[in-house]
Amino acid sequence: MNLSQALQSASLTDPGRVRDHNEDCVESRPEIGLYVLADGMGGYNAGEVASGMATSLIADGLAETWQPREVDRLSRDEAMALAERLVREQVVRANTAIYTTSQNNPECAGMGTTLVVCLFYDNFVSVAHIGDSRLYRLRGETMEQVTRDHSLLQEQLDSGLITPEEAKLSQNKNLVTKALGIDPTVEPELHVYETEPEDLYLLCSDGLNDMVDDEEIRLTLITLRSNPSLTVQQLVQAANDNGGRDNVSAMLVRVAEPFAVARGWLARFKALFR
Protein backbone atom coordinates (compact mmCIF):
# COMPACT_ATOMS: atom_id res chain seq x y z
CA MET A 1 0.00 0.00 0.00
CA ASN A 2 1.27 3.42 -0.86
CA LEU A 3 0.96 5.50 2.26
CA SER A 4 1.28 8.83 0.49
CA GLN A 5 -2.44 8.60 -0.35
CA ALA A 6 -3.64 7.83 3.16
CA LEU A 7 -1.34 10.36 4.81
CA GLN A 8 -1.28 13.99 3.77
CA SER A 9 1.78 15.80 4.95
CA ALA A 10 3.63 19.07 4.81
CA SER A 11 6.77 20.39 6.41
CA LEU A 12 8.57 23.66 6.77
CA THR A 13 11.82 24.70 8.41
CA ASP A 14 12.97 28.26 8.90
CA PRO A 15 16.02 29.91 10.51
CA GLY A 16 13.77 32.23 12.51
CA ARG A 17 14.44 35.94 12.91
CA VAL A 18 17.55 36.00 15.05
CA ARG A 19 19.84 33.14 14.01
CA ASP A 20 21.67 33.46 10.74
CA HIS A 21 21.64 29.78 9.92
CA ASN A 22 19.32 26.88 10.34
CA GLU A 23 20.43 23.94 12.45
CA ASP A 24 17.07 22.19 12.15
CA CYS A 25 16.57 19.54 9.53
CA VAL A 26 13.49 17.67 8.31
CA GLU A 27 13.22 14.72 5.97
CA SER A 28 10.38 12.46 4.92
CA ARG A 29 9.68 9.36 2.85
CA PRO A 30 5.91 9.65 2.36
CA GLU A 31 5.70 6.41 0.37
CA ILE A 32 6.70 4.40 3.46
CA GLY A 33 5.07 6.75 5.97
CA LEU A 34 8.35 7.99 7.46
CA TYR A 35 8.89 11.46 8.95
CA VAL A 36 12.07 12.63 10.67
CA LEU A 37 12.87 15.95 12.37
CA ALA A 38 16.11 16.96 14.09
CA ASP A 39 17.35 20.09 15.87
CA GLY A 40 21.14 20.23 15.87
CA MET A 41 23.48 21.81 18.37
CA GLY A 42 27.19 22.51 18.35
CA GLY A 43 29.64 25.20 17.29
CA TYR A 44 29.97 26.88 13.90
CA ASN A 45 28.08 24.76 11.43
CA ALA A 46 28.39 21.53 13.39
CA GLY A 47 24.76 21.65 14.57
CA GLU A 48 23.44 21.42 11.07
CA VAL A 49 25.97 18.72 10.24
CA ALA A 50 24.58 16.64 13.11
CA SER A 51 20.90 17.23 12.30
CA GLY A 52 21.51 16.71 8.58
CA MET A 53 23.34 13.45 9.20
CA ALA A 54 20.63 12.24 11.58
CA THR A 55 17.72 12.87 9.23
CA SER A 56 19.34 11.60 6.05
CA LEU A 57 20.93 8.52 7.64
CA ILE A 58 17.71 7.49 9.35
CA ALA A 59 15.52 8.19 6.31
CA ASP A 60 17.84 6.36 3.93
CA GLY A 61 18.47 3.53 6.38
CA LEU A 62 14.77 2.88 6.94
CA ALA A 63 13.92 3.25 3.24
CA GLU A 64 16.37 0.42 2.72
CA THR A 65 15.47 -1.88 5.60
CA TRP A 66 11.74 -1.24 6.09
CA GLN A 67 10.19 -2.97 3.08
CA PRO A 68 6.40 -2.73 3.28
CA ARG A 69 6.01 -5.58 0.78
CA GLU A 70 7.91 -7.87 3.09
CA VAL A 71 6.37 -6.48 6.25
CA ASP A 72 2.86 -7.08 4.86
CA ARG A 73 3.45 -10.83 5.33
CA LEU A 74 3.93 -10.44 9.05
CA SER A 75 1.22 -10.32 11.67
CA ARG A 76 0.38 -6.87 12.99
CA ASP A 77 2.19 -7.51 16.27
CA GLU A 78 5.26 -8.73 14.45
CA ALA A 79 5.16 -5.66 12.22
CA MET A 80 5.01 -3.40 15.28
CA ALA A 81 7.95 -5.15 16.88
CA LEU A 82 9.92 -4.99 13.64
CA ALA A 83 9.16 -1.29 13.17
CA GLU A 84 10.43 -0.58 16.66
CA ARG A 85 13.55 -2.69 16.19
CA LEU A 86 14.48 -1.15 12.83
CA VAL A 87 13.84 2.41 14.00
CA ARG A 88 16.03 1.79 17.03
CA GLU A 89 18.75 0.27 14.87
CA GLN A 90 18.81 3.23 12.52
CA VAL A 91 18.83 5.73 15.38
CA VAL A 92 21.75 3.91 17.00
CA ARG A 93 23.54 3.74 13.66
CA ALA A 94 23.08 7.49 13.16
CA ASN A 95 24.36 8.08 16.70
CA THR A 96 27.54 6.16 15.99
CA ALA A 97 28.09 8.01 12.71
CA ILE A 98 27.63 11.45 14.28
CA TYR A 99 29.74 10.58 17.31
CA THR A 100 32.57 9.22 15.16
CA THR A 101 32.47 12.29 12.91
CA SER A 102 32.66 14.62 15.88
CA GLN A 103 35.61 12.65 17.33
CA ASN A 104 37.51 12.78 14.06
CA ASN A 105 36.81 16.38 13.06
CA PRO A 106 37.82 19.05 15.55
CA GLU A 107 35.42 21.56 13.97
CA CYS A 108 32.57 19.15 14.74
CA ALA A 109 33.61 18.37 18.32
CA GLY A 110 30.68 18.18 20.70
CA MET A 111 28.00 18.32 18.05
CA GLY A 112 24.72 16.56 18.63
CA THR A 113 21.07 16.73 17.78
CA THR A 114 17.61 16.12 19.15
CA LEU A 115 15.36 13.84 17.16
CA VAL A 116 11.78 12.76 16.50
CA VAL A 117 11.00 9.88 14.15
CA CYS A 118 7.51 8.73 13.12
CA LEU A 119 6.96 5.59 11.08
CA PHE A 120 3.33 5.02 10.07
CA TYR A 121 2.10 1.56 9.12
CA ASP A 122 -1.12 -0.45 9.40
CA ASN A 123 -3.05 2.13 11.47
CA PHE A 124 -0.24 2.58 13.96
CA VAL A 125 2.66 4.94 14.35
CA SER A 126 6.00 3.97 15.79
CA VAL A 127 7.60 6.96 17.49
CA ALA A 128 11.20 7.44 18.61
CA HIS A 129 12.55 10.58 20.21
CA ILE A 130 15.62 11.98 21.91
CA GLY A 131 15.88 15.41 23.55
CA ASP A 132 13.30 18.19 23.39
CA SER A 133 11.94 18.01 19.86
CA ARG A 134 8.30 17.05 20.16
CA LEU A 135 5.41 15.14 18.70
CA TYR A 136 1.89 16.44 19.29
CA ARG A 137 -1.31 14.71 18.30
CA LEU A 138 -4.63 16.39 17.62
CA ARG A 139 -7.57 14.01 17.88
CA GLY A 140 -10.98 15.63 17.62
CA GLU A 141 -10.52 18.92 19.42
CA THR A 142 -7.98 17.57 21.92
CA MET A 143 -4.29 18.10 21.50
CA GLU A 144 -1.84 15.96 23.40
CA GLN A 145 1.91 16.13 23.68
CA VAL A 146 2.90 12.59 22.77
CA THR A 147 6.61 12.79 23.56
CA ARG A 148 8.03 13.86 26.89
CA ASP A 149 11.08 16.05 26.60
CA HIS A 150 14.38 14.68 27.79
CA SER A 151 15.19 17.95 29.49
CA LEU A 152 16.13 19.32 32.87
CA LEU A 153 12.87 21.22 32.98
CA GLN A 154 10.78 18.09 32.34
CA GLU A 155 12.62 16.29 35.12
CA GLN A 156 11.93 19.17 37.48
CA LEU A 157 8.27 19.00 36.49
CA ASP A 158 8.19 15.24 37.00
CA SER A 159 9.71 15.50 40.45
CA GLY A 160 7.21 18.18 41.40
CA LEU A 161 9.93 20.75 41.99
CA ILE A 162 8.16 23.24 39.76
CA THR A 163 4.66 23.62 38.39
CA PRO A 164 3.83 23.90 34.67
CA GLU A 165 3.09 27.60 35.28
CA GLU A 166 6.52 28.16 36.83
CA ALA A 167 8.15 26.17 34.05
CA LYS A 168 7.17 28.89 31.59
CA LEU A 169 9.37 31.32 33.55
CA SER A 170 12.34 29.01 33.90
CA GLN A 171 15.79 30.10 32.74
CA ASN A 172 16.72 26.47 32.14
CA LYS A 173 14.64 25.85 29.03
CA ASN A 174 17.51 25.04 26.75
CA LEU A 175 19.04 22.14 28.66
CA VAL A 176 18.45 18.68 27.27
CA THR A 177 19.44 15.55 29.15
CA LYS A 178 19.79 13.36 26.07
CA ALA A 179 20.97 13.99 22.55
CA LEU A 180 22.01 12.01 19.50
CA GLY A 181 25.73 11.89 18.69
CA ILE A 182 27.06 13.14 22.03
CA ASP A 183 28.00 9.79 23.55
CA PRO A 184 29.17 6.52 21.95
CA THR A 185 25.83 4.93 22.82
CA VAL A 186 22.30 6.24 22.94
CA GLU A 187 19.01 4.90 24.18
CA PRO A 188 16.13 6.42 22.19
CA GLU A 189 12.69 6.42 23.75
CA LEU A 190 10.31 4.33 21.63
CA HIS A 191 6.54 3.91 21.74
CA VAL A 192 3.81 2.67 19.44
CA TYR A 193 0.40 4.38 19.17
CA GLU A 194 -2.80 3.44 17.37
CA THR A 195 -3.87 6.05 14.81
CA GLU A 196 -7.39 7.11 13.90
CA PRO A 197 -8.68 8.75 10.74
CA GLU A 198 -8.50 12.55 10.92
CA ASP A 199 -5.71 12.49 13.51
CA LEU A 200 -3.11 15.19 13.00
CA TYR A 201 0.51 14.53 14.02
CA LEU A 202 2.79 17.52 14.47
CA LEU A 203 6.55 17.05 14.77
CA CYS A 204 8.31 20.23 15.83
CA SER A 205 11.53 21.71 17.14
CA ASP A 206 11.59 23.74 20.36
CA GLY A 207 11.71 26.91 18.26
CA LEU A 208 7.99 26.35 17.71
CA ASN A 209 6.75 25.33 21.15
CA ASP A 210 8.93 27.90 22.97
CA MET A 211 7.49 30.73 20.88
CA VAL A 212 3.89 29.63 20.37
CA ASP A 213 1.92 28.29 23.32
CA ASP A 214 0.13 24.96 23.14
CA GLU A 215 -3.34 26.46 22.99
CA GLU A 216 -2.40 28.61 20.01
CA ILE A 217 -0.91 25.55 18.29
CA ARG A 218 -4.10 23.60 19.00
CA LEU A 219 -6.36 26.31 17.59
CA THR A 220 -4.22 26.59 14.48
CA LEU A 221 -4.36 22.83 13.91
CA ILE A 222 -8.15 22.81 14.32
CA THR A 223 -8.83 25.91 12.23
CA LEU A 224 -6.63 24.92 9.30
CA ARG A 225 -7.20 21.17 9.63
CA SER A 226 -7.97 20.62 5.95
CA ASN A 227 -4.79 22.23 4.68
CA PRO A 228 -1.52 20.84 6.12
CA SER A 229 0.82 23.04 4.10
CA LEU A 230 -0.98 26.19 5.18
CA THR A 231 -0.95 24.93 8.78
CA VAL A 232 2.83 24.55 8.90
CA GLN A 233 3.27 27.96 7.24
CA GLN A 234 0.97 29.52 9.78
CA LEU A 235 2.77 27.87 12.72
CA VAL A 236 6.21 28.96 11.53
CA GLN A 237 4.87 32.44 10.87
CA ALA A 238 3.37 32.63 14.37
CA ALA A 239 6.75 31.63 15.89
CA ASN A 240 8.43 34.36 13.85
CA ASP A 241 5.76 36.94 14.66
CA ASN A 242 6.39 36.21 18.35
CA GLY A 243 10.09 36.92 17.94
CA GLY A 244 11.45 33.88 16.09
CA ARG A 245 14.35 33.57 18.51
CA ASP A 246 15.31 30.08 17.42
CA ASN A 247 15.20 27.98 14.29
CA VAL A 248 11.68 26.72 13.85
CA SER A 249 10.49 23.55 12.13
CA ALA A 250 7.12 21.89 11.80
CA MET A 251 6.10 18.69 10.06
CA LEU A 252 2.45 17.82 9.91
CA VAL A 253 0.93 14.45 9.02
CA ARG A 254 -2.82 14.13 8.57
CA VAL A 255 -4.41 10.68 8.55
CA ALA A 256 -6.77 11.28 5.62
CA GLU A 257 -8.01 7.67 5.56
CA PRO A 258 -7.30 4.43 7.44
CA PHE A 259 -4.27 2.55 6.22
CA ALA A 260 -4.83 -0.97 7.49
CA VAL A 261 -2.82 -3.66 5.78
CA ALA A 262 -4.76 -6.38 3.98
CA ARG A 263 -3.88 -9.77 5.50
CA GLY A 264 -4.62 -13.35 4.38
CA TRP A 265 -4.16 -14.59 0.82
CA LEU A 266 -7.57 -13.49 -0.45
CA ALA A 267 -7.22 -9.99 0.90
CA ARG A 268 -3.74 -9.69 -0.53
CA PHE A 269 -4.92 -11.02 -3.87
CA LYS A 270 -7.70 -8.44 -3.93
CA ALA A 271 -5.26 -5.73 -2.92
CA LEU A 272 -3.30 -6.44 -6.08
CA PHE A 273 -6.25 -5.24 -8.15
CA ARG A 274 -7.09 -2.13 -6.19
Place this chain on the structure above:
Amino acid sequence: MAKLILSVDGQVLKEYTLSKERTLIGRKPHNDIQIDNLAVSGEHAAIITILNDSFIEDLGSTNGTMVNGKPIKKHFLQANDVIEIGKHKLKYFNDAPSQTSPADFEKTMIIRSPAKAPPPAEKSSSDTVTNMRPPAPEVVKPAAPVAPPPPPAGHAEHAPLPEAAIQVLSGAAAGRTLDLTKNLTTVGKPGLQVAVITKRPNGYFITHVEGATFPTLNGASLGATAHPLADHDMIEIAGVKMEFFFKP
Protein backbone atom coordinates in the same frame (compact mmCIF):
# COMPACT_ATOMS: atom_id res chain seq x y z
CA MET B 1 25.05 34.28 38.90
CA ALA B 2 22.12 35.13 41.12
CA LYS B 3 22.62 37.03 44.36
CA LEU B 4 20.75 38.19 47.44
CA ILE B 5 21.10 41.53 49.16
CA LEU B 6 20.29 41.49 52.85
CA SER B 7 18.88 44.64 54.35
CA VAL B 8 17.02 45.78 57.44
CA ASP B 9 14.98 48.99 57.63
CA GLY B 10 16.33 50.01 54.22
CA GLN B 11 19.97 49.61 55.33
CA VAL B 12 22.01 47.22 53.26
CA LEU B 13 23.89 44.75 55.45
CA LYS B 14 25.50 42.28 53.11
CA GLU B 15 25.47 40.72 49.67
CA TYR B 16 25.46 36.96 49.04
CA THR B 17 26.11 35.08 45.81
CA LEU B 18 24.02 31.95 45.27
CA SER B 19 26.91 29.74 44.26
CA LYS B 20 25.84 26.68 46.21
CA GLU B 21 23.16 24.22 45.39
CA ARG B 22 21.65 24.73 48.82
CA THR B 23 22.02 27.97 50.71
CA LEU B 24 20.79 27.91 54.32
CA ILE B 25 19.27 30.94 56.00
CA GLY B 26 18.84 31.02 59.79
CA ARG B 27 19.82 32.36 63.16
CA LYS B 28 22.44 29.76 64.09
CA PRO B 29 26.09 30.34 63.07
CA HIS B 30 26.36 27.39 60.66
CA ASN B 31 23.90 28.99 58.19
CA ASP B 32 25.26 30.38 54.93
CA ILE B 33 23.21 33.49 55.52
CA GLN B 34 23.15 34.09 59.25
CA ILE B 35 20.59 36.53 60.58
CA ASP B 36 21.16 36.93 64.30
CA ASN B 37 17.69 37.95 65.40
CA LEU B 38 15.24 36.18 67.68
CA ALA B 39 12.44 36.42 65.10
CA VAL B 40 14.51 34.11 62.90
CA SER B 41 14.44 30.36 63.46
CA GLY B 42 17.66 28.38 63.90
CA GLU B 43 17.32 27.02 60.39
CA HIS B 44 14.69 29.21 58.84
CA ALA B 45 14.70 28.71 55.09
CA ALA B 46 16.80 27.25 52.29
CA ILE B 47 17.45 28.38 48.74
CA ILE B 48 17.95 25.65 46.20
CA THR B 49 19.74 26.73 43.05
CA ILE B 50 19.76 24.64 39.89
CA LEU B 51 21.82 26.35 37.21
CA ASN B 52 19.94 29.57 36.47
CA ASP B 53 16.85 28.88 38.56
CA SER B 54 16.51 29.34 42.33
CA PHE B 55 13.77 28.25 44.71
CA ILE B 56 13.20 29.27 48.30
CA GLU B 57 11.69 26.88 50.78
CA ASP B 58 10.59 27.63 54.31
CA LEU B 59 12.01 25.00 56.67
CA GLY B 60 9.05 24.99 59.04
CA SER B 61 10.14 28.23 60.73
CA THR B 62 8.23 29.63 63.69
CA ASN B 63 7.44 32.99 62.15
CA GLY B 64 7.30 32.00 58.49
CA THR B 65 8.83 33.37 55.30
CA MET B 66 7.21 35.94 53.01
CA VAL B 67 7.95 36.69 49.37
CA ASN B 68 6.63 39.98 47.99
CA GLY B 69 4.37 40.28 51.02
CA LYS B 70 2.84 36.81 50.78
CA PRO B 71 3.63 33.89 53.08
CA ILE B 72 5.15 30.98 51.15
CA LYS B 73 6.12 27.39 51.77
CA LYS B 74 8.03 27.05 48.53
CA HIS B 75 8.53 29.66 45.84
CA PHE B 76 10.26 29.84 42.48
CA LEU B 77 12.30 33.05 42.73
CA GLN B 78 12.01 35.65 39.96
CA ALA B 79 14.31 38.65 39.54
CA ASN B 80 13.61 41.42 42.09
CA ASP B 81 11.57 39.24 44.40
CA VAL B 82 11.80 40.40 48.02
CA ILE B 83 12.08 37.73 50.70
CA GLU B 84 11.05 38.83 54.19
CA ILE B 85 12.18 37.03 57.31
CA GLY B 86 11.10 38.95 60.37
CA LYS B 87 12.22 42.53 59.81
CA HIS B 88 15.00 41.46 57.48
CA LYS B 89 14.66 41.63 53.73
CA LEU B 90 16.56 39.72 51.08
CA LYS B 91 16.22 40.99 47.54
CA TYR B 92 16.85 38.48 44.78
CA PHE B 93 18.85 39.56 41.73
CA ASN B 94 19.41 37.33 38.77
CA ASP B 95 21.66 38.58 36.03
CA ALA B 96 20.98 35.60 33.83
CA PRO B 97 19.29 36.92 30.70
CA SER B 98 15.77 37.89 31.54
CA GLN B 99 12.81 36.12 30.08
CA THR B 100 12.11 38.95 27.68
CA SER B 101 15.55 39.26 26.10
CA PRO B 102 16.36 37.32 22.97
CA ALA B 103 19.50 35.89 24.56
CA ASP B 104 17.19 33.93 26.83
CA PHE B 105 16.72 31.53 24.00
CA GLU B 106 20.25 30.33 24.35
CA LYS B 107 21.36 27.58 22.13
CA THR B 108 20.28 24.16 23.23
CA MET B 109 22.87 22.48 25.39
CA ILE B 110 23.27 19.00 26.76
CA ILE B 111 23.53 18.49 30.47
CA ARG B 112 24.97 15.34 31.99
CA SER B 113 26.00 14.25 35.41
CA PRO B 114 29.70 13.31 35.34
CA ALA B 115 29.05 9.95 36.98
CA LYS B 116 27.27 8.65 33.93
CA ALA B 117 29.42 10.34 31.31
CA PRO B 118 30.68 8.45 28.24
CA PRO B 119 31.05 4.69 27.78
CA PRO B 120 28.50 1.91 28.12
CA ALA B 121 26.18 1.94 31.15
CA GLU B 122 22.45 1.71 30.75
CA LYS B 123 20.91 5.13 30.63
CA SER B 124 17.46 6.10 31.51
CA SER B 125 16.23 9.57 32.10
CA SER B 126 15.39 8.64 35.66
CA ASP B 127 18.99 8.45 36.79
CA THR B 128 19.91 11.94 35.75
CA VAL B 129 18.37 14.79 37.64
CA THR B 130 15.28 13.68 39.42
CA ASN B 131 15.50 14.86 42.95
CA MET B 132 15.72 18.24 44.58
CA ARG B 133 19.48 18.23 44.64
CA PRO B 134 21.03 16.85 41.50
CA PRO B 135 24.70 15.95 41.38
CA ALA B 136 26.63 18.99 40.24
CA PRO B 137 25.89 18.86 36.56
CA GLU B 138 28.51 19.15 33.89
CA VAL B 139 27.33 21.53 31.26
CA VAL B 140 28.89 21.10 27.88
CA LYS B 141 28.64 24.32 26.03
CA PRO B 142 29.00 23.57 22.37
CA ALA B 143 29.94 27.01 21.11
CA ALA B 144 31.69 30.03 22.46
CA PRO B 145 28.95 32.47 23.37
CA VAL B 146 28.39 34.75 20.44
CA ALA B 147 27.56 38.41 20.61
CA PRO B 148 24.01 38.97 21.76
CA PRO B 149 21.72 38.47 18.80
CA PRO B 150 20.18 41.55 17.24
CA PRO B 151 16.72 42.41 18.46
CA PRO B 152 14.13 40.50 16.47
CA ALA B 153 13.41 42.49 13.37
CA GLY B 154 9.97 43.95 13.09
CA HIS B 155 8.81 42.48 16.35
CA ALA B 156 9.39 45.15 18.90
CA GLU B 157 8.33 48.45 17.49
CA HIS B 158 4.95 47.90 15.93
CA ALA B 159 2.22 50.36 16.56
CA PRO B 160 -0.67 48.46 18.12
CA LEU B 161 -2.75 46.88 15.43
CA PRO B 162 -6.10 48.62 14.97
CA GLU B 163 -9.16 46.49 15.54
CA ALA B 164 -10.88 45.27 12.43
CA ALA B 165 -14.03 43.44 11.37
CA ILE B 166 -15.76 42.07 8.33
CA GLN B 167 -19.32 42.83 7.37
CA VAL B 168 -21.35 40.40 5.29
CA LEU B 169 -22.98 42.22 2.37
CA SER B 170 -24.96 39.49 0.58
CA GLY B 171 -26.61 36.12 1.23
CA ALA B 172 -28.58 34.94 4.24
CA ALA B 173 -26.27 36.55 6.79
CA ALA B 174 -26.23 39.95 5.05
CA GLY B 175 -25.69 42.81 7.46
CA ARG B 176 -23.87 40.77 10.07
CA THR B 177 -20.52 41.94 11.35
CA LEU B 178 -17.77 39.67 12.60
CA ASP B 179 -15.03 41.15 14.77
CA LEU B 180 -11.57 39.85 13.97
CA THR B 181 -10.36 39.37 17.53
CA LYS B 182 -8.72 35.98 17.20
CA ASN B 183 -5.38 35.36 15.54
CA LEU B 184 -7.12 33.12 13.03
CA THR B 185 -10.67 33.58 11.76
CA THR B 186 -12.07 31.34 9.07
CA VAL B 187 -14.75 32.49 6.64
CA GLY B 188 -16.67 30.59 3.96
CA LYS B 189 -18.39 27.22 3.81
CA PRO B 190 -16.47 24.15 5.02
CA GLY B 191 -16.03 21.60 2.25
CA LEU B 192 -16.84 24.19 -0.41
CA GLN B 193 -14.63 27.21 -0.06
CA VAL B 194 -12.85 28.43 3.05
CA ALA B 195 -10.36 31.23 3.65
CA VAL B 196 -8.62 32.30 6.82
CA ILE B 197 -7.95 35.82 8.01
CA THR B 198 -4.82 35.99 10.13
CA LYS B 199 -4.15 38.79 12.54
CA ARG B 200 -0.42 39.48 12.67
CA PRO B 201 1.69 42.19 14.29
CA ASN B 202 1.99 43.94 10.93
CA GLY B 203 -1.62 43.70 9.76
CA TYR B 204 -4.42 41.41 8.63
CA PHE B 205 -3.96 38.87 5.86
CA ILE B 206 -6.31 36.59 3.96
CA THR B 207 -5.30 33.15 2.65
CA HIS B 208 -7.18 30.42 0.81
CA VAL B 209 -7.60 27.25 2.92
CA GLU B 210 -9.79 24.79 1.02
CA GLY B 211 -11.97 24.49 -2.05
CA ALA B 212 -11.21 23.88 -5.72
CA THR B 213 -11.52 27.55 -6.63
CA PHE B 214 -10.02 30.54 -4.93
CA PRO B 215 -11.98 33.32 -3.24
CA THR B 216 -11.63 36.78 -4.76
CA LEU B 217 -10.27 39.95 -3.24
CA ASN B 218 -11.51 43.15 -4.91
CA GLY B 219 -12.55 41.02 -7.87
CA ALA B 220 -9.17 39.30 -8.38
CA SER B 221 -8.53 35.66 -7.56
CA LEU B 222 -6.71 35.16 -4.26
CA GLY B 223 -4.42 32.41 -5.53
CA ALA B 224 -2.49 30.30 -3.08
CA THR B 225 -0.59 33.05 -1.29
CA ALA B 226 -1.48 35.35 1.59
CA HIS B 227 -2.73 38.86 0.76
CA PRO B 228 -2.65 41.85 3.09
CA LEU B 229 -6.08 43.35 3.75
CA ALA B 230 -6.68 47.09 3.40
CA ASP B 231 -9.58 49.13 4.72
CA HIS B 232 -12.77 48.52 2.70
CA ASP B 233 -11.37 45.58 0.73
CA MET B 234 -14.11 43.44 -0.80
CA ILE B 235 -13.93 39.68 -0.34
CA GLU B 236 -16.11 37.19 -2.18
CA ILE B 237 -16.15 33.66 -0.86
CA ALA B 238 -18.55 30.77 -1.49
CA GLY B 239 -20.85 33.19 -3.30
CA VAL B 240 -21.00 35.64 -0.39
CA LYS B 241 -19.65 39.18 -0.56
CA MET B 242 -18.10 40.73 2.50
CA GLU B 243 -16.18 43.87 3.33
CA PHE B 244 -13.11 44.19 5.51
CA PHE B 245 -12.77 47.39 7.50
CA PHE B 246 -10.81 48.89 10.36
CA LYS B 247 -12.96 49.86 13.29
CA PRO B 248 -13.11 53.56 14.01
